[in-house]
Amino acid sequence: MTASAGATLEPNSHLKARAQWHPLEIAFWLSTLLPFVLFPHHLVLASQIAITALFALSLDLILGYAGIVSLGHAAFFGLGAYTAGIVSKYGWTEPLLGLLIAPAVAGLAGYASSFIIARFSHLTLIMITLGLGVLLHEAANRAEWLTGGSDGLQGVRIGPLLGTFRFDLYGYTAYAYSLTVLFLVFLLMRRLINSPFGLALRGIRENRTRMPAIGAPSHAHIRKIYTIAAMIAGIAGAVLAHTTSTVSLGVLDFQRSAEVLIILVLGGAGRIYGGLVGAIIFMVARDQFSGIAPQYWYFWIGALLVTVVMLLPNGILGGAAALTRRWRGLTP
Amino acid sequence: MTLGPILGVLFDGFAYGMLLFLLSVGLSVTLGMMNFVNLAHCAFAMLGGYVTVTLTRTFGWPFLATLPLAFLAAAVASVAFERTLYRRLYRAAELDQVLLTIGLTFMSVAAAAYFFGTVVQPVETPSYLRGSIDIMGMTVGRYRLFLVVTGLLVALLLLLTLDSTRFGATVRAAVDNQRMARGLGINVESWFAVTFALGSGLAGLGGALAIEIVGLDPHFAFTYLVYVLIVVSVGGLGSISGSFAAAVVIGISDMIGKYYFPALGSFLIYLVMVAVLMWRPTGLFGRR
Numbered sequence: 001m002t003a004s005a006g007a008t009l010e011p012n013s014h015l016k017a018r019a020q021w022h023p024l025e026i027a028f029w030l031s032t033l034l035p036f037v038l039f040p041h042h043l044v045l046a047s048q049i050a051i052t053a054l055f056a057l058s059l060d061l062i063l064g065y066a067g068i069v070s071l072g073h074a075a076f077f078g079l080g081a082y083t084a085g086i087v088s089k090y091g092w093t094e095p096l097l098g099l100l101i102a103p104a105v106a107g108l109a110g111y112a113s114s115f116i117i118a119r120f121s122h123l124t125l126i127m128i129t130l131g132l133g134v135l136l137h138e139a140a141n142r143a144e145w146l147t148g149g150s151d152g153l154q155g156v157r158i159g160p161l162l163g164t165f166r167f168d169l170y171g172y173t174a175y176a177y178s179l180t181v182l183f184l185v186f187l188l189m190r191r192l193i194n195s196p197f198g199l200a201l202r203g204i205r206e207n208r209t210r211m212p213a214i215g216a217p218s219h220a221h222i223r224k225i226y227t228i229a230a231m232i233a234g235i236a237g238a239v240l241a242h243t244t245s246t247v248s249l250g251v252l253d254f255q256r257s258a259e260v261l262i263i264l265v266l267g268g269a270g271r272i273y274g275g276l277v278g279a280i281i282f283m284v285a286r287d288q289f290s291g292i293a294p295q296y297w298y299f300w301i302g303a304l305l306v307t308v309v310m311l312l313p314n315g316i317l318g319g320a321a322a323l324t325r326r327w328r329g330l331t332p
Numbered sequence: 333m334t335l336g337p338i339l340g341v342l343f344d345g346f347a348y349g350m351l352l353f354l355l356s357v358g359l360s361v362t363l364g365m366m367n368f369v370n371l372a373h374c375a376f377a378m379l380g381g382y383v384t385v386t387l388t389r390t391f392g393w394p395f396l397a398t399l400p401l402a403f404l405a406a407a408v409a410s411v412a413f414e415r416t417l418y419r420r421l422y423r424a425a426e427l428d429q430v431l432l433t434i435g436l437t438f439m440s441v442a443a444a445a446y447f448f449g450t451v452v453q454p455v456e457t458p459s460y461l462r463g464s465i466d467i468m469g470m471t472v473g474r475y476r477l478f479l480v481v482t483g484l485l486v487a488l489l490l491l492l493t494l495d496s497t498r499f500g501a502t503v504r505a506a507v508d509n510q511r512m513a514r515g516l517g518i519n520v521e522s523w524f525a526v527t528f529a530l531g532s533g534l535a536g537l538g539g540a541l542a543i544e545i546v547g548l549d550p551h552f553a554f555t556y557l558v559y560v561l562i563v564v565s566v567g568g569l570g571s572i573s574g575s576f577a578a579a580v581v582i583g584i585s586d587m588i589g590k591y592y593f594p595a596l597g598s599f600l601i602y603l604v605m606v607a608v609l610m611w612r613p614t615g616l617f618g619r620r
Contacts, residue, residue, distance in 0.1 A: 069427050116610065122426060123369060124613045127565040130558070131606040138599050254558075258434065265431055299442030305435025309428050310417070 358531020364570015
């Protein structure tokens with residue numbers, strides 16, 4: 001009706017249109033409740049998926065929207081997990097407290113490293129993120145008095161959530177908790193990327209040097225989004241520590257950084273549901289395959305990656321979107 | 333305290349650096365030429381290693397005779413992948429190249445585990461490469477001496493080729509300015525395929541030579557990838573002397589770290605890498 005006129009009158013109309021909820025989105029979030037009813041024995045897996053999805057969302061903010069390729073994103077995930085574990089070890093067993101402190105610590109580390117990140121690009125950036133991640137892993141390995149070293153953190157005790165809900169063996173509380181956190185963070189992130197700031201980030205992804213010319217300071221924006229992404233990764237780590245009651249060096253592994261990158265690209269980087277879809281497919285596939293032949297699981301991951309890069313350059317969601325466009329084009 | 337032990341550590345570090353040089357020089361040149369991020373480089377090195385292991389153990393070949401075949405196998409395999417998969421992504425985003433080649437590395441690791449098992453493979457070296465000899469009061473492992481000589485020879489050969497042959501001039505032109513080189517009628521793509529095969533072949537040779545020092549298991553492709561990337565990014569893209577210098581620096585700092593500061597572990601090389609990159613983002617010898 002007035003859509004075309006509105007586009008010229010109101011600069012925000014494009015963003016407002018994007019911020020509308022699509023019926024498919026509502027269906028997606030309603031279906032995340034299904035595991036409670038349909039797969040009550042797989043709730044632990046479901047909570048792992050939710051945590052991985054949260055982690056992938058945080059990487060999407062910097063990789064998908066700002067175009068920063070990081071091979072060391074597990075650093076912030078691990079910082080969050082260790083913070084939450086250590087906080088609970090020293091008596092503050094209420095998970096929500098750890099959920100507040102973990103992103104603060106991860107965010108601080110993210111803010112400090114963002115000054116380095118904003119200065120570099122391309123291969124140098126990949127190597128620096130990789131190097132910083134490995135340095136932190138090595139530091140955690142050496143600081144046995146604090147982290148327990150390669151034995152993992154000992155004596156993590158997580159109290160009941162809000163003083164009432166215990167983390168049970170079947171994962172009811174774990175899934176409800178991780179899903180709630182995921183949904184809340186998702187809402188925040190959706191708001192963020194559909195803001196002028198989110199639009200500026202996409203501009204930086206496309207051309208970092210031109211954005212300052214139209215009034216969007218690239219370095220400041222990169223620092224901001226990197227800090228926010230670090231905080232979200234910290235939250236994901238904290239939720240993992242809370243739901244599993246363990247923290248080991250694995251949370252800081254290079255493997256974890258590489259895996260989350262794969263998950264995001266598989267789903268579709270730069271799409272808000274990319275990380276979610278990638279996490280579901282990756283985690284379910286791993287759960288199925290590793291039962292059959294655990295050593296060869298990586299062969300199929302590799303084959304999947306090669307296929308996605310060669311045939312679906314924008315991930316599964318990008319391919320689906322292209323199919324939908326084509327279908328709509330054929331049937332007007 | 334005598335100088336002997338310190339010199340010994342330096343020599344070991346230098347020998348290790350030569351190994352890193354062989355493993356990484358190919359990646360450096362191809363990265364500089366095509367800007368293609370090939371993270372599967374060490375998978376080709378691993379292939380060379382397994383060729384040597386199979387030939388010496390199953391077919392009883394002498395160790396030295398297997399080395400040319402390790403080179404050849406890696407070179408041929410790499411060109412096959414280059415012609416079928418890599419060339420489609422030359423103009424693609426860096427991330428896509430990273431993902432494709434990480435995917436190939438994952439597949440190579442699983443394939444190696446399938447064919448050879450996950451155990452560490454030893455290799456039979458001839459008796460004249462075992463033990464150690466004394467040079468000027470310094471005890472030197474024969475195999476390490478052999479590594480140093482091979483590394484220096486390869487470096488010299490590469491520098492001579494690059495400096496004073498037509499092929500070298502073409503490669504330099506393509507690295508310096510690809511568009512200009514095309515304009516002069518140089519077929520960058522086919523020269524790139526040749527360079528790529530040569531670089532991967534050297535990696536295959538490095539992989540075969542590495543078994544004696546570090547062993548060979550399916551995770552080789554990932555473990556050494558990190559070292560190789562460090563050497564390449566510190567040395568600067570497309571520079572042979574840069575790779576050489578960086579490989580020596582990284583090899584020696586790693587060895588010093590292991591001998592004198594075992595508590596630091598692998599801390600030292602990553603620290604060196606991050607520090608060098610912050611000081612000179614394009615590497616020690618990089619110009620771009």
